[in-house]
Amino acid sequence: MIKEVKAVEDLSVMFVSIILPVYNRQETITRAIESVLNQTFPHFELIVVDDASTDATSEVIKRFDDDRIRLIKLAENLGANAARNVGIKEAKAEWVAFHDSDDVWMPQKLEKQVTLAIQERAGSASIIYTSFLRFKSGETEYIPAKTGQEKQGNIHNQLLLGNFISTQTIMLKKEQLEAVGYFDETMPRFQDWEIALRLSRQYEFLWLDEPLVHVFYSNESISADNNKLLQAYEIIFQKHRDMFEIAGSYYLANLLFSYGHNLLLVGGYKKGRKLLFLSLLHRFSMKSLISLLCSFLGHRTYKRLYRYFNTIK
Structure with a gap:
């Protein structure tokens, strides 16, 4: 059942650290930051981690005159996940949220999440x-799609079938990230799916x-790189195979x-066919056979x- 967000008198009891990694996004970073500063919930810090940008990204960020913004400039390019982890460790608040430099938060995004956290006493789980x-x-595309799958509570098995949670949409306790070991810095893609799999093993989820959040896909996005997609699948397969085996x-x-x-979509015939054959061995399906x-x-x-x-998906 989807939770109804009711009004809460005093939202100032909560403070949130928002972490925004950025690399060479001088054209979009202003829009992303403004969407945070325009939040109806004002009690936050915005930690912008510049992952050694080589364009004018840092100069654009410095134009904002708002004490809630903290800019951290990394000496070398470490990748978005490493930048997020730097931000998490620097976070002053008990609660943490994430934003991306290409994307936009709707004005009530944080207020509605904070209200639900207070309403549900979501401090524990x-x-x-x-x-x-x-x-x-x-x-x-509206995500998650309207399907019969459960989208809150214990959703670990649903996440094993594919991700429907984007990093920019989550708010959680800093201690929960510390408990599961932060973002995997080796993940070239699927970082949101990978950490959601680990988090869902230990915690339940509430869904608004x-x-x-508006997520903008471009040819320059990490998510547009097929090689990184295949690398990410391999890491998920090697790192979390036990999760899938335990589930069935x-x-x-x-x-x-x-x-x-x-793999087959990009011409990886030998390994792609082997994986499809293994899929059929574990559970027969016409989709796998036809593919x-x-x-x-x-x-x-x-x-x-x-x-x-x-x-075929």
């Missing part, structure tokens, strides 16, 4: 996340079904299919069939 809109190639053959087969299918057979028709044909039917 819950991580609070919201829905979001993803803008990609002229299309808008409102699109309180259905979950492991789904991971093997997703990894193998994405395996279609892989012998060639890379271009496989991609055309995928786009045409739009059922």
Whole structure:
């Protein structure tokens, strides 16, 4: 059941540290920061971690005259996950939220999460996340999609089937991040899925079904790099295979299919076919069988069939 957010008289009892990593985003960082400063909930610090930008990003940030902004400049480029971890360790607040330099928060995003945290006394167990809109190639997608899957409470098994939580939407306690070991700095993509898998093993989630974050996908985004996608699948597979095995053959087969299918989309035939075959061994599905057979028709044909039917994901 989706929680209804009711008014809370005094929100000043809470203070939130917002962490925003940035690298060479002089064109979008102003919009991202303004969307935080325009929050209806004012009790926060905004920790902007400049990951050794080589453009005018830091100069743009310094133009803001607001004592709530803290700028940390890294001496070398460490990657977004390392920058987030620096921000977490510097955070002064008990509660932490995240933002990205390409994206926009809606004005009531933080207020609604804080209100729910106070209302539910979420101090002990819950991580609070919201829905979001993803803008990609002229299309808008509402995430999480309206399906029959449970989206709050114990959602570990649902997350094993694929991620529906974006880093920019979550608010949680700093101690929860410390307990699971921060963001994995080796993850080139899927960092939100990877940490959600670890967090959901220990904590329950509360869901605000409102699109309180707008996520903008571009060709320059990390999420647009296919090589990094495949690297991320390999890390998830090697690091968390036990999670999928414990959950059951259905979950492991789904991971093997997703990894193998994405390998085939970029021409990785040998390993892709092996993973699809392993998926079939763990749990038979027509989707896996048809995908395996279609892989012998060639890379271009496989991609055309995928786009045409739009059922193999």
